[in-house]
Amino acid sequence: MLSEQSVPVVRATLPAVGAALGDITQRFYAGMFAAHPELLRDVFNRGNQANGEQRQALAGSIAAFATMLVERPDARPDAMLARIAHKHAALGVTSEQYKIVHQHLFAAIVDVLGDAVTPEVAAAWDEVYWLMANALIALEAGLYQDAGRTEGDIWQRMEIAERHEETADAVSFVLRPADGTAAPAFKAGQYVSVRVELPDGARQIRQYSLSAAPGAAQWRITVKRVRGGVGPEGEVSSRLHEHARVGDVLDVSLPFGDLVLPDGDGPLLLASAGIGITPMLSILDHLAAVGSTRPVTVVHADRGPADHAHRAEQRDLVAAHPGATLHVWYEDAADPDTDAAVGQADLDALELPDGLTAFLCGPLPFMRAVRGDLLRRGVPAEAIHYEVFGPDLWLGQQ
Known part of the structure; x- marks a missing residue:
C-alpha cells in the first residue's frame, strides 16, 4: 500500500499523469530502445510497438494500478498482476530489467510533465512504480521457482x-x-x-x-x-x-498462463472466436482425458466453416464428453454439415446453469460482448476469465 504521505500526492496528480500517459509511454519506449536496442530486437514485439498496442497496454496497467492504490488501498489487483507476471515470465524477463524500465520511464515522465514533477511528486510516483514492480518481481520469481529454473532461464x-x-x-x-x-x-x-x-x-x-x-x-x-x-x-x-x-x-x-481450470466439478462455459479456440481445445481434450462429466457449454464464433481451425476435432471432443454441448456461429456462411447458426454469437439463446465458470478467448470485441452478456445474466465478474493474444488492452477494465 502507498505511504500516508504519497496517497494525496498521487490522488492529486493522477488526472494529469493519466492524461499524459500516452505521450509518456511513447517517449519511454523510444528512449529505452535507443539505449537498449537489443530489447526491441529480441524481447519486445516489433509489430505491437509499431501499432501502438504495447504503449496502450502499459498506460492502462499503470493507470489501473495507481487508481487502485488511492481508491482501494487495502486491495491489490491480483488478477491483473498475475496476468502480467505470466506474460513476463514467458518472455524471460528478469528483475534487473525493471531497473532499466524505471530509469527510462521516469525520464519520460519528467520530459512530458516538466516542472510539474516536483521532488514530492517524483517520490510519490516512484513509490507507485516500485510497489507494482516489486509485486511483479515476486510473482515472477515464484513462477520461475515453480518451474525449477533461475529467472529468465525459460x-x-x-x-x-x-x-x-x-x-x-x-x-x-x-x-x-x-x-x-x-x-x-x-x-x-x-x-x-x-x-x-x-x-x-x-x-x-x-x-x-x-x-x-x-x-x-x-x-x-x-x-x-x-x-x-x-x-x-x-x-x-x-x-x-x-x-x-x-x-x-x-x-x-516453458509453459505459462493463468487461464487454467479451477478444481471441482462445477459447470463450465468455453467461449472462443477464431484462433481463440486453441486454449479451449486443450481444456476440452484434458476433460476428455480425465473422464470428466462436469457440464460444459462450448461456444465458438468464426467467419465461416473454412476458417474454423480444428473444426472436426472440436466437434469430436464435444461428442465424446457426456456433459458437453456445442454452439457455433458463422458470420459469412452456413455450415451444411452441422446446425451452426449464421451471425454473431448470441448467449441469450443458451441455457446457462448456476455456478458457471466462464473462459473466454478471441478478439476483444467478441470477449467484451460475451462478458457483457454473462454479467447481465448474473454470472459474477470473478467467475469470468479470459486470455488475450498480444498486449492486454483490457487490463484494468474488469
Missing part, C-alpha cells in the same frame, strides 16, 4: 515432429524436446513462447496456446498467420508458415 530446443495445415491461415505444429526427453508438464489453457530468428538477425518472440491436452510426451501449438496491420506485424507467424518444417528445431519457452 528456453529449450523443440523439434517439429508434425506439421498440419488446419485452414488456409492456420497451421499446427507438434513439438518434442530435441534432446529426446519428455516435454515438460503444463496446465490445460496455458501457452508457450516461440523465439524465431528473422532475416535481419532479430530474434522475435510470440506466444501461442498449447492446443492439446497436457500429459502427452509432445506439445502442439496452432499458429494463425497475421496479415496486414501496421509495421512488421505477422513477421513471426509468416516465417513459421513459410519456413518451419518437420525436423526443424525451434526455441520454445
Whole structure:
C-alpha cells in the first residue's frame, strides 16, 4: 500500500499523469530502445510497438494500478498482476530489467510533465512504480521457482515432429524436446513462447496456446498467420508458415498462463472466436482425458466453416464428453454439415446453469460482448476469465 504521505500526492496528480500517459509511454519506449536496442530486437514485439498496442497496454496497467492504490488501498489487483507476471515470465524477463524500465520511464515522465514533477511528486510516483514492480518481481520469481529454473532461464530446443495445415491461415505444429526427453508438464489453457530468428538477425518472440491436452510426451501449438496491420506485424507467424518444417528445431519457452481450470466439478462455459479456440481445445481434450462429466457449454464464433481451425476435432471432443454441448456461429456462411447458426454469437439463446465458470478467448470485441452478456445474466465478474493474444488492452477494465 502507498505511504500516508504519497496517497494525496498521487490522488492529486493522477488526472494529469493519466492524461499524459500516452505521450509518456511513447517517449519511454523510444528512449529505452535507443539505449537498449537489443530489447526491441529480441524481447519486445516489433509489430505491437509499431501499432501502438504495447504503449496502450502499459498506460492502462499503470493507470489501473495507481487508481487502485488511492481508491482501494487495502486491495491489490491480483488478477491483473498475475496476468502480467505470466506474460513476463514467458518472455524471460528478469528483475534487473525493471531497473532499466524505471530509469527510462521516469525520464519520460519528467520530459512530458516538466516542472510539474516536483521532488514530492517524483517520490510519490516512484513509490507507485516500485510497489507494482516489486509485486511483479515476486510473482515472477515464484513462477520461475515453480518451474525449477533461475529467472529468465525459460528456453529449450523443440523439434517439429508434425506439421498440419488446419485452414488456409492456420497451421499446427507438434513439438518434442530435441534432446529426446519428455516435454515438460503444463496446465490445460496455458501457452508457450516461440523465439524465431528473422532475416535481419532479430530474434522475435510470440506466444501461442498449447492446443492439446497436457500429459502427452509432445506439445502442439496452432499458429494463425497475421496479415496486414501496421509495421512488421505477422513477421513471426509468416516465417513459421513459410519456413518451419518437420525436423526443424525451434526455441520454445516453458509453459505459462493463468487461464487454467479451477478444481471441482462445477459447470463450465468455453467461449472462443477464431484462433481463440486453441486454449479451449486443450481444456476440452484434458476433460476428455480425465473422464470428466462436469457440464460444459462450448461456444465458438468464426467467419465461416473454412476458417474454423480444428473444426472436426472440436466437434469430436464435444461428442465424446457426456456433459458437453456445442454452439457455433458463422458470420459469412452456413455450415451444411452441422446446425451452426449464421451471425454473431448470441448467449441469450443458451441455457446457462448456476455456478458457471466462464473462459473466454478471441478478439476483444467478441470477449467484451460475451462478458457483457454473462454479467447481465448474473454470472459474477470473478467467475469470468479470459486470455488475450498480444498486449492486454483490457487490463484494468474488469
